[in-house]
């Protein structure tokens with residue numbers, strides 16, 4: 432059963448710059464749809480049009496939220512500079528040697544992915560990043576990578592190195608990401624599927640992967656906080 436309160440939450444904390452960027456980028460997405468649908472002679476054009484038109488609204492808001500909170504320099508997409516800033520923020524959480532190693536590994540892997548993309552023409556706009564998520568959600572290789580990332584995030588947050596995260600450690604993650612922690616307990620309870628009051632690695636991995644792969648309009652997963660509105 433979906434928690435109604437979670438479902439009703441809209442984002443309040445997004446700053447003006449963030450909001451402007453989101454609005455502008457969503458306009459770009461819509462514009463992209465329009466241009467593509469008018470290029471019917473272009474075989475790729477019509478398939479791109481279908482893809483964007485089919486993207487469910489709630490899923491799109493989840494992805495926009497993910498991109499927005501990681502787009503620290505507010506240029507509209509997640510790039511190298513954002514990765515560096517994420518590393519700086521996550522450093523506050525990585526207290527054990529094990530979690531410091533995990534953070535280095537996580538950043539190095541993400542850096543490689545970004546570098547590889549930029550060498551192949553790269554993902555350089557929000558529209559492209561959204562479409563990429565849309566394709567990846569059905570790609571077992573991408574999903575496996577998401578699992579690995581979630582597992583690394585879990586190990587970074589596991590400050591006592593005992594395979595179990597209490598609410599305090601989870602809320603620390605939301606704080607460094609700059610999320611409104613008012614709703615952190617609701618999401619913590621969502622992740623804690625066996626309801627033992629702690630979140631373990633499997634629960635975190637499942638919740639993070641579900642965030643990206645579940646396209647249901649009633650999905651209550653708010654792994655990255657309240658969703659942006661546009």
Ligand SMILES: [Ca+2]
Pocket residue numbers: 501502503504505506507508509510512513
């Ligand atoms: Ca950026």
Ligand SMILES: [Ca+2]
Pocket residue numbers: 623624625626627628629630631634
């Ligand atoms: Ca649990």
